[in-house]
Amino acid sequence: MNALVPLPVLLPLCVTGLKLAIGPRLHRLQRFISIAVLGAVLVLSVLLMVAADRHGPLSVHLGDFAPPVGITLVADRLAGLMLTVSSAVTLLVLVYSLGQGMADRDDQAPVGVFHPAYLILVAGVSCTFLAGDLVNLYVGFEIMLVASFVLLTIGGTATRVRAGSTYVIISLFSSVLFLVAIAMTYAVAGTVNLAQLAQRLQEVPLGVRTLLEAMLLTVFAIKAAVFPLAAWLPDSYPTAPAPVTAVFAGLLTKVGVYSMLRTQTLLFPGHRLGDLLMLAALASMVVGILGAVAQTDLKRVLSFTLISHIGYMVFGIALAGHGSISGAIVYVADHITVQTTLFLVAGLIERRDGTTELTRLGGLARAAPLLAVLFFVPAMNLAGIPPLSGFIGKLGLMRAGIDAGGAWAWALVAGSAATSLLTLYVMAKVWNLAFWRDAPPGAEEEGVVLESAEDDEPGDDEEGDEAGDEEEGAATGPPEPTGSGRAAGSGKAAGSGEPTGAGSDLPVPAGAVVAAGFLGQSITTTRRLPWPMLAATGAAVALGLSYTVLGGPLTTFTQAAATELLARTPYIEAVLGR
Amino acid sequence: MTVSLSLLVAAAVLNAVGATLLLTRSLTRILLGAVVLGNGVNLLVLASTGNAGDAPLLYPHIIRNRVTDPLPQAIALTAIVITLATTAFLLAMAYRSHQVTGSDEISDDTEDRLVALRAEFLDRRGELRDRYREARAGDGGADAEQRARYRAARKRLRRRVREERAYQARANDVSGNLWNDILGADPEDYREGRELGSTDAAGRPGPAPARIAGPSNDPEETGREPDSRPGEDSGHPPPDQPDDPGGAGTEGTS
Numbered sequence: 001m002n003a004l005v006p007l008p009v010l011l012p013l014c015v016t017g018l019k020l021a022i023g024p025r026l027h028r029l030q031r032f033i034s035i036a037v038l039g040a041v042l043v044l045s046v047l048l049m050v051a052a053d054r055h056g057p058l059s060v061h062l063g064d065f066a067p068p069v070g071i072t073l074v075a076d077r078l079a080g081l082m083l084t085v086s087s088a089v090t091l092l093v094l095v096y097s098l099g100q101g102m103a104d105r106d107d108q109a110p111v112g113v114f115h116p117a118y119l120i121l122v123a124g125v126s127c128t129f130l131a132g133d134l135v136n137l138y139v140g141f142e143i144m145l146v147a148s149f150v151l152l153t154i155g156g157t158a159t160r161v162r163a164g165s166t167y168v169i170i171s172l173f174s175s176v177l178f179l180v181a182i183a184m185t186y187a188v189a190g191t192v193n194l195a196q197l198a199q200r201l202q203e204v205p206l207g208v209r210t211l212l213e214a215m216l217l218t219v220f221a222i223k224a225a226v227f228p229l230a231a232w233l234p235d236s237y238p239t240a241p242a243p244v245t246a247v248f249a250g251l252l253t254k255v256g257v258y259s260m261l262r263t264q265t266l267l268f269p270g271h272r273l274g275d276l277l278m279l280a281a282l283a284s285m286v287v288g289i290l291g292a293v294a295q296t297d298l299k300r301v302l303s304f305t306l307i308s309h310i311g312y313m314v315f316g317i318a319l320a321g322h323g324s325i326s327g328a329i330v331y332v333a334d335h336i337t338v339q340t341t342l343f344l345v346a347g348l349i350e351r352r353d354g355t356t357e358l359t360r361l362g363g364l365a366r367a368a369p370l371l372a373v374l375f376f377v378p379a380m381n382l383a384g385i386p387p388l389s390g391f392i393g394k395l396g397l398m399r400a401g402i403d404a405g406g407a408w409a410w411a412l413v414a415g416s417a418a419t420s421l422l423t424l425y426v427m428a429k430v431w432n433l434a435f436w437r438d439a440p441p442g443a444e445e446e447g448v449v450l451e452s453a454e455d456d457e458p459g460d461d462e463e464g465d466e467a468g469d470e471e472e473g474a475a476t477g478p479p480e481p482t483g484s485g486r487a488a489g490s491g492k493a494a495g496s497g498e499p500t501g502a503g504s505d506l507p508v509p510a511g512a513v514v515a516a517g518f519l520g521q522s523i524t525t526t527r528r529l530p531w532p533m534l535a536a537t538g539a540a541v542a543l544g545l546s547y548t549v550l551g552g553p554l555t556t557f558t559q560a561a562a563t564e565l566l567a568r569t570p571y572i573e574a575v576l577g578r
Numbered sequence: 579m580t581v582s583l584s585l586l587v588a589a590a591v592l593n594a595v596g597a598t599l600l601l602t603r604s605l606t607r608i609l610l611g612a613v614v615l616g617n618g619v620n621l622l623v624l625a626s627t628g629n630a631g632d633a634p635l636l637y638p639h640i641i642r643n644r645v646t647d648p649l650p651q652a653i654a655l656t657a658i659v660i661t662l663a664t665t666a667f668l669l670a671m672a673y674r675s676h677q678v679t680g681s682d683e684i685s686d687d688t689e690d691r692l693v694a695l696r697a698e699f700l701d702r703r704g705e706l707r708d709r710y711r712e713a714r715a716g717d718g719g720a721d722a723e724q725r726a727r728y729r730a731a732r733k734r735l736r737r738r739v740r741e742e743r744a745y746q747a748r749a750n751d752v753s754g755n756l757w758n759d760i761l762g763a764d765p766e767d768y769r770e771g772r773e774l775g776s777t778d779a780a781g782r783p784g785p786a787p788a789r790i791a792g793p794s795n796d797p798e799e800t801g802r803e804p805d806s807r808p809g810e811d812s813g814h815p816p817p818d819q820p821d822d823p824g825g826a827g828t829e830g831t832s
Binding site: 068 | 622650668675685690
């Protein structure tokens with residue numbers, strides 16, 4: 001069973017090599033391989049989680065080198081759960097992106113760049129979850145980050161390069177800090193193995209230990225986007241393609257939270273920076289949600305709620321009690337799913353209406369009821385409405401806070417209740433603006449800008465431009481040069497109730513349609529959403545709901561995981577073999 | 579464990595230089611900063627070398643005191659490789675940025691600017707309205723003049739919002755015409771076939787008279803002054819729904 005532990009990392013990496021060797025050919029085979037690999041990783045993760053639950057933590061020393069020197073991979077309950085949730089989510093997002101690519105008849109780019117980068121991202125995420133030493137954690141972060149750089153700037157448009165620069169520089173800086181922290185840890189303890197550190201750091205002077213803790217917390221707080229260090233997130237995430245934003249929002253910040261959880265429980269039990277962490281958690285929650293209130297773009301609203309809800313997990317970590325750690329784990333698992341789902345829905349909205357700007361959306365509840373349901377369920381989950389799993393996590397955390405007592409804990413309980421209400425307010429605002437009110441005039445006419453059509457098919461764009469010019473030349477009167485270009489859409493000018501443009505799946509010349517406005521891009525007027533995208537989003541919603549149905553077993557599992565984390569001995573014994 | 583002072587000093591200098599360069603706006607400088615910072619940190623890792631115990635591949639009769647601890651070197655090597663890859667990526671990104679926008683400066687985030695601007699807009703509008711109401715309540719006279727001033731101020735604010743939106747649009751889409759991209763022409767201008775320099779954003783006439791390409795992009799006007807839209811008829815909604823929080827976006831043609 002232990003031999004399975006490295007596979008979630010190795011499998012995607014090896015397959016990436018295979019895919020690069022195949023190159024931009026055999027698209028169907030490539031798609032199949034990608035899905036098969038992620039499916040296999042999901043199966044492996046479930047196996048690891050079950051095995052870790054039954055037999056305690058599994059550990060592997062690669063090359064059979066003993067701990068201080070070799071690379072150690074460990075899968076305990078926490079890692080198993082995170083792996084399972086993350087691989088389920090990445091699989092769904094892959095299906096979603098395949099649906100998008102197929103609907104756009106855009107075969108080259110996704111297979112050539114997107115899939116390898118995506119698989120490497122998955123490998124990096126698995127590596128951080130399984131890492132048994134600090135350096136391996138660092139390497140896992142770096143694998144993940146380099147892949148995420150590529151995914152974030154895919155296509156290389158001006159906005160993405162700008163957003164990418166912020167992200168790359170921040171990530172670079174946090175990596176450098178991480179390296180410094182590793183150097184300090186090694187200088188102090190003579191090892192970077194987590195299990196050995198757990199033993200040796202007890203004898204280190206308190207001041208030095210606190211310094212190490214502060215360094216590591218800073219690094220992970222940057223990755224996790226905890227408030228004072230979170231300004232990069234809303235600037236960089238929303239510009240990426242929808243599946244990329246979804247998987248980033250769901251997973252990458254949670255990797256930071258996971259690392260915090262791991263190091264705080266294993267290396268620094270009874271830590272001194274708990275109050276500081278609680279302050280950061282409170283500030284994240286409140287400032288993040290206030291930022292979300294101020295935004296009018298759906299993707300940015302979601303980015304700010306992401307920052308805000310990271311605060312809940314940090315709250316659980318800061319309290320460091322049994323109940324709070326368990327609550328934090330539930331919340332991490334739940335939030336990965338919910339946040340990803342919401343970003344997927346935002347992608348669907350963007351695809352349907354060409355924008356996620358809330359002031360320009362409207363009438364979606366009538367026009368696309370399925371989309372409305374797909375948004376409503378995770379939105380209510382995020383706000384923590386009782387039957388849904390967001391409520392379970394929040395309830396666990398608040399209970400733990402009340403049990404712990406003390407001024408900080410009470411402040412945090414109050415803060416988290418207020419944040420929860422404000423989240424509900426924000427989600428209600430989104431619902432009212434995008435779904436409930438009447439469609440703004442003209443929204444029915446606008447075509448959908450196919451995202452991937454910008455750069456990958458220059459030939460088509462050229463044709464589109466020329467055709468547009470001709471058409472403008474051929475049009476008669478100066479007041480309406482664009483009328484012919486809009487012929488497809490003008491039929492439904494009056495009817496705001498008409499749901500979808502059935503069968504209007506034709507590419508329309510770009511320059512002619514001013515309503516969509518972006519020159520040099522081919523535009524289609526379809527409003528139908530491809531079924532794989534809808535199915536993937538629906539499955540993500542179902543995954544979120546399954547946490548509610550499986551609430552009992554899930555809570556039992558996370559409580560066992562919290563016990564294991566706080567006891568520390570199972571982990572240390574599994575690695576050092578005693 | 580002993581630490582070499584020269585290593586520490588060199589690392590400190592390199593880190594300071596690198597961090598300073600990271601704070602600049604030009605991607606090329608940031609790239610240099612990343613390289614320098616990476617080297618500084620690698621020196622720090624090497625400085626942490628100490629006697630860590632048995633290394634795996636030693637022959638039995640070797641004197642351990644004379645052998646360097648291999649682990650920090652392995653870590654530094656890993657870090658060097660990773661820094662190299664990141665540097666390559668940054669370089670590519672700086673080049674791409676130069677290609678797309680004509681410079682490798684990192685601009686402000688447009689959405690941030692928009693939010694800040696909206697707050698300013700609302701503040702000042704509220705202020706103006708208060709003053710206007712006060713004046714009206716005070717004395718019934720001078721009504722027309724007050725109203726005219728109020729309108730003029732409101733117009734100024736709206737123009738400011740329009741300019742900001744044009745800026746945002748410039749940042750958002752690249753026209754494909756390198757000249758326009760570099761010099762920052764307003765997308766509306768080249769959409770209408772106007773060349774750069776004929777009008778600048780600030781000098782545009784207020785109530786746009788019969789835009790040739792159809793819909794006016796001035797949302798406040800379309801929302802509140804329906805008479806001044808001669809170029810539009812039923813089929814042509816404004817392409818750009820207003821961000822105006824007053825709710826002008828919900829009213830309209832259809």
